[in-house]
Amino acid sequence: MKYRNGIIIFALCFINIIDQLNGARILGVLHIPIYSHHVPFQPLWKELIKRGHEIVLITSKPISTINSTNFKQIKYNVDLKFIQSNYIELRMNRKSFISFMKDDVYIMLLHITNKIFEHPEVKKLYAPDSKEKFDLIMIQMLSAPGLYAFAERFNAPVIGLSAFRLMAIENYMLGNIVLPSHENTWEMESNTGSNLSFWQRLNNFYVMWNFIYTMNYRCFPAHQQLAEKYFGPSVSSIKDIMKNTSLVFVNENQIISYARPELPNIIKFHSIHVADHSEPLPQDLKTFVDNATNGFIYFSMGHTMNFSIISNSIQEIFYDVFEKLPYKVVWKYDKEPLRKIKNAYITKWLPQKSVLAHPNIKLYIYQGGLQSTQEAIYHEVPVLGIPIFSDQENQVKIAVNHGIAKDLNIETLTRDKLESAIREMINNKQYKKNIINLRKLMNDLPYDSLNILIWWTEYVIRHKGAPYFRSNLAWQSWYQYCDNDIIVFLSFTVFLIAYTIIKIIRKLISYMHKLSIDQKKKTN
Numbered sequence: 407m408k409y410r411n412g413i414i415i416f417a418l419c420f421i422n423i424i425d426q427l428n429g430a431r432i433l434g435v436l437h438i439p440i441y442s443h444h445v446p447f448q449p450l451w452k453e454l455i456k457r458g459h460e461i462v463l464i465t466s467k468p469i470s471t472i473n474s475t476n477f478k479q480i481k482y483n484v485d486l487k488f489i490q491s492n493y494i495e496l497r498m499n500r501k502s503f504i505s506f507m508k509d510d511v512y513i514m515l516l517h518i519t520n521k522i523f524e525h526p527e528v529k530k531l532y533a534p535d536s537k538e539k540f541d542l543i544m545i546q547m548l549s550a551p552g553l554y555a556f557a558e559r560f561n562a563p564v565i566g567l568s569a570f571r572l573m574a575i576e577n578y579m580l581g582n583i584v585l586p587s588h589e590n591t592w593e594m595e596s597n598t599g600s601n602l603s604f605w606q607r608l609n610n611f612y613v614m615w616n617f618i619y620t621m622n623y624r625c626f627p628a629h630q631q632l633a634e635k636y637f638g639p640s641v642s643s644i645k646d647i648m649k650n651t652s653l654v655f656v657n658e659n660q661i662i663s664y665a666r667p668e669l670p671n672i673i674k675f676h677s678i679h680v681a682d683h684s685e686p687l688p689q690d691l692k693t694f695v696d697n698a699t700n701g702f703i704y705f706s707m708g709h710t711m712n713f714s715i716i717s718n719s720i721q722e723i724f725y726d727v728f729e730k731l732p733y734k735v736v737w738k739y740d741k742e743p744l745r746k747i748k749n750a751y752i753t754k755w756l757p758q759k760s761v762l763a764h765p766n767i768k769l770y771i772y773q774g775g776l777q778s779t780q781e782a783i784y785h786e787v788p789v790l791g792i793p794i795f796s797d798q799e800n801q802v803k804i805a806v807n808h809g810i811a812k813d814l815n816i817e818t819l820t821r822d823k824l825e826s827a828i829r830e831m832i833n834n835k836q837y838k839k840n841i842i843n844l845r846k847l848m849n850d851l852p853y854d855s856l857n858i859l860i861w862w863t864e865y866v867i868r869h870k871g872a873p874y875f876r877s878n879l880a881w882q883s884w885y886q887y888c889d890n891d892i893i894v895f896l897s898f899t900v901f902l903i904a905y906t907i908i909k910i911i912r913k914l915i916s917y918m919h920k921l922s923i924d925q926k927k928k929t930n
Contacts, residue, residue: 429458429476430541430867433531433560436567437518437550439466439484441709442777443569446657449678451477453860462531462540464522480527484518495715497794497816503593504617506795507549512625515550519629522553523636532559532637541867547576547654549621552629554647555637563871564647565863566654570776570797571663572672574614575621579648581880582669583888586614590664592800618884649880652872655859661848662779662804671875673862675855676848679777680784685757687764691736694751695761698734701768703828704761704787706738708775711794714741720819727825733768733832736761762787768832774798779805783845788837790827792816809840 432454436444444467451461452472460476463469468479496506522528531538540560545553547566557564568576573593574584585591587610589598597610626645633641652671659676687695695702705724707713713721721744728735728750735750737743743752758778762770762785770782774793779801782789791802791813805811812827831837866872879887885894 429460430864431460431539432462432542432544432863432867433540433556433562434461434463434465434544434567435522435553435556436463436465436467436546437515437522437553438546438548438569439518441467442775443546443548444469445679445777446569446675447567448472449856450655450859450863453856454863457860457864464525464528480525482518482521482525482528484521498716502613503595503796504613507593508617508620511549512621512628515548516552516625516628516632519550519552519632523632529636532556534638542863544863547572547651549575549625550629551626551644551648552632554644555633555641557647557650558642559637563652563866564650565866566651568654568656570656571658572654572656575618576654577669578618578884579645579880580651580654580669580671581649581877581882581887582672583667584614584618585666586610588664588666589800590666592797595799598800615884650871650873650876652866653862653875655862657776659780659848661844662783662801662808664804669875669877671872671877673858675859677780677784678856678859680759680781685760687757687760691751691753691756691761694734695736695764695766698766700732700734701766701832702734702736702764703728703731703769703771703832704736704758704767705771706756706758706778707773707792707794708778711773712740714739716816718744720816723819723821723824727821727828730825731828759785769828771828774802774805776801783810783841783848786838786841786845788831788841790814790831792819808844810837810844 434447434451436447438444444465448469448471451463451469454461455472455474455476458476460478462478462480464480464482466482466484468481530536538560540562542565543557543560543562544565544567545556547568554564556562566576571590571592572580574586574591578584586594587598587602587607589600591598591614594610594614597606597613602610622645630644633644654672656672656674657676658674660674686692705728725745725747728737729747731749733749735747736756737750737752738754738756738758739752740754746752759781761767762781767785767787769790770778770787771790771792772778772782774791775798779789789802789805789811791798791805791811792815793799793802793813794816802811802813806813812831814823814827885891
């Protein structure tokens, strides 16, 4: 028996060693210096490492919870003052997300891409005499196309990573159809829907295609120059490299999204970060929420929202309303509070998943971020959305449609509106029932999201890419893949035929009229 057990243990060890030897080498690049853009992929890195793969991750947000010889992190530093934009300020100034992308994000990501290429450890990786090899490149898909030069340098297939639904420019580059007024085109913010007027759709058409034009003829050439500076003038077109992306992993669940045409190389996943290990609550916070006999409200505007920058008059609305409520409040606030209120626990940092998991929580007031929405659904906590920027308005709209949320406008907020919304959501048990049902619906899948990502990652490694899943439309001109040239041709042809027919009819009428006059003259 001992001999048999020894053979089994030896076999398992041998299989593990073989797995380690067969492990691939993966280069991951996460260039967005915002925590929420990194969190969805942490479970993916952990599972890939468990399966014997080696990962080199270029990031500004190192992961402290992974301790493995198969995991190396290259941290690049970014001047946050250079890139930091306060979304509340942008909202109050009524600057659109598309304008923000064109005016600010373009410069910001060019700066970040340059910082990454300049990093000494990164330079060692791609140096001409470097012996480094990678079997796969995994790059965040968000307006930094110069980073795709890594794929050509290491002659490796690419998997794109997106922490939320793809933008139209990314769909365009991959060969998917661009739908400026579709509900799923979140970057158009509130200017989407099925009941828009012709003039609204015309405005959306102009805004979206102007943005795509700007990205193509301003952003891409600038990143091409950057890639040629560091990888040499012979580097291929980064547009072509990007179009050759094998697969794209998109953090999106169809249930809390809008149906639209999708490419076969888009692999969707959702909420894999939520079930990851949650940190325990600090003891004083735990005592505070444990003693919340009437329950408590959690209020957080996320990692990128500096709520303190908002006017004191609007801030005082929250203080006054929270003070009146019979519930305790756990409030994530980025600076020292304006004043203390007895029933509130105000702090600069909170383990959000642990707060949402507490049985005494009644309501989550938030800005509408995707990861926060997923976490709220996972823990079955109704949400009161106060969207500020980016995809938040679209995300809150979806939550309202599912009956798990109400929404408020920060610009028109009053004490009565805030208090009424809070009391309605806590006292009306239908919101809780709806979010319980929504969680069941979202999780009713024939597969595990994390396992499907691992399978597809290893599929691309095994087959050195997946070109048959790509759309050939990515290489066609914009006017060809929607048959715009044919529409223009047919429109012109119809116009020409109609014009010719009208001209002939006019001549016939003129001739008949003249003939009639001549007949009258002869009769007279």
